[in-house]
Amino acid sequence: MALKKDQTQSSARPDYLAAHACFDCRKSFKRKPDIRQLVKLCPDCGGPAVNLGRKFKPPAKDKVSEWEVVRFLYESGFPFHSVGEPYPRTMSEAKDFVQRYEASKIKSVKVPVWTDHPVRKGKRQLRYISCSWTPYENPVLPDGDPT
């Protein structure tokens, strides 16, 4: 029981940093990842800085075409989650990649929420609610936020 709780906590609030990229500034910032806040604010321009995970390696700021590939992949449902091969660096490879991995593209995320236990009065339980994934929006729980 205690082990299970630790696992859910570590997936909800892992203690590693994830890359959050701003496509307009072509910069990446290390931040604590939060499934409820996949989109943070860019500290430079105030625009969206999106979570690209811990393995993302940002192109150099002046590599505009590589940043366009990153943006294309992200907007196509590939926020640099693992699909079994490295992510492509060129647009033609990226278009092929998106087609080949259509089945692996992100469509939803599971957001942990604490809710009242249905039977044990006064107890809370952690549930995972599936929320649709939208590139520049944070997950919105279907019936508001129960926590």
Ligand SMILES: [Zn+2]
């Ligand atoms: Zn920015």
